[in-house]
Amino acid sequence: MSVPFVDSMCWIDIPSFPVDYLVYSCYSSSSSSSSPPSLTVLPPFFDGGRTDPSDKYFQPYRRQHQRIMFNHNMGILCHGDNGEFTVGDITYRYDQEVDLCLLHHPPPAGTPPKWSVNRLQIPPEMKIDLYSWKTDLVVPIGRSLCWVDYYQGILLIDVVADSQGSPIQQQLHYVRLPSQALKSRRLYIDPGAPDPFRRVCVTDAGIIKLVCILTKYPPPDDEFTIITWTLVDINQGSWRKDVDTIVGADEFFGLCKAAKSCLPRVRPSFPVVSLVDPDVICFLLKEKGRNLSWMVEVNMRNKVLQSSAIYINEEEEEGPPSEKDRRNTFFGHSFIPTKFSSYLAEDAITSRKLSETMQKDKKERMMQKDKEERAMQKLKRKPKPKE
Template sequence: MLDRGDIGLQRRGEEEFAVADLKVLIHSDNDSVPVKVERFRYRSNAGSRRWEVKRILIRRREGTGHGLPWWTTDKVFSFEGYLCWIDYFRGILFCDVIDEYPELRYVELPVAPPEGNSDHPNFGRPDPFVTRSVCVMDGSTMRFVNVARADGEIASKRNPGSRFTMTTWSLVTPLNSERIGWAMDGAVESARLWTHDSYAELRLPLLMPEFPFVSLREPDVIYAVPRERHCGDRKTWVLVIDMRRKALRSAVPYNEVEDFCGDGDEDERWPRVTSTITNPFFPACSPCS
């Protein structure tokens, strides 16, 4: 088995549940080569306290699945009776792990996967959740949000004023359909957001939002975190972005360590962020949630 960040919990009814992990098995990046996974499963009603291991063929649409040899699980969550393993560079694996004869369905994300191995030779794998997230609302709607940088990078250092486009998609058609895919809901460009009256009135710096997360109550609202990266006291905010209006609804200072700096009034004091943050700010979009 891999690590705890790759393990998910699926329930069926009030008493039955299963804990599962997946490991992709592939030795070629040839899209025509069948791909299997090893499913590790523990069931509450199995009559045994042992983990079960089973190999399952990935069901995927023709022409998809490029890059699966470098699969890395960034997040595991449940959705409509399935456990979902997501690689933010590639796509989502759907599996009903409680089923005795499970199918494993692969759906690519609506973004181009990297060519070959995405790991940097010196720094390892970038953190794609800095600019991407998949969120489930009301247990029945899945949305993907991506902050695409103009320079094409995912999580490397960027400068103030760096342009971006924030886009959201919804997963459409039943999961058992051959035509399952994504429909774009909306997009907003940095120039449109930064020049809107609501952004200018708050006098916020022109920073790219990070760790985007779809509101669980309002599907057209995105939470995101822009943060200064210079040495010394860093200022960090949580933005509430209305994708329908393509405008900033509000912004509040964020303080990871609950310590404020500054000599002015409370409204003029900003939080001090004393560490370099590379993990999601919002617990619900954590890779281990």
């Protein structure tokens, strides 16, 4: 989580102002004790930022140029039994090199927390095209942080080795995507927006899955195929296509119809694999004409629609905002697999009942509105009496 300004809509030269990075820990435990939730503020990092002689008059932050670290290039890895974590950031260079910035928490005894920078050389045999590389996602796997390009592969770096004094250059590993996935080109989307048709997920058991919604361009709503691969050997970089879980457009819409749901017939997007069951994937169904969004959970192996939920806007839950309040706009691509809800056990049942009630009310309003619109269409089509 980064907090650059009070007004997030104000475009200012960000490196010239303080950017606070914070890590929220829901719960940390050890064999002997447990601690409540905590919020850790990471120290600022100026190595690599543009220097200015006048900075000394504006300590500690103002007009100092921090090193630019974009959110989509940053990842966090939790390890150990006492709330330890490592934050990593990568800056790509154009001479087959990357700058890896790391911060370990807690720091070694007797030293303040600080960032470190390691320049890593990408071996030619990895065949990584840094000129066209785009980090779509950063995920933790084991001791590594993994930078994922949905159209090239996965770059794994053992970030724990750095805290133990090991040569981190030896901990660099690359996994290319399956050959079929490499045949598709990246679709044009707005800069900074995530890819709606691909996702790499890691289950709670450590299974790495690649989900691709293969479609034509421009992507039609009724022509697509959902294919998943499982990384069976991370060292050899070998993938296995899950042939029993392939689902085409007709079959996908058939699942929705079989469940007797009122889901829109639109192309699914932003897939997320379940942490518990690697055969279960959540998709977003976005009906643009009515500004409605649904989350559906599909068992790809059993070919069953397990559940569906309509998105409830903030205004529907909390009422109209005041003039000073700012509402978050829902774009439909902010879902992540997480155990966060397991830490909310005290109010989980109440929250779920409230959600189910609000969804039921919204569905009834939708059905009533559809009924009224159909009635209006019938009146328009009714022939006028002859005079």
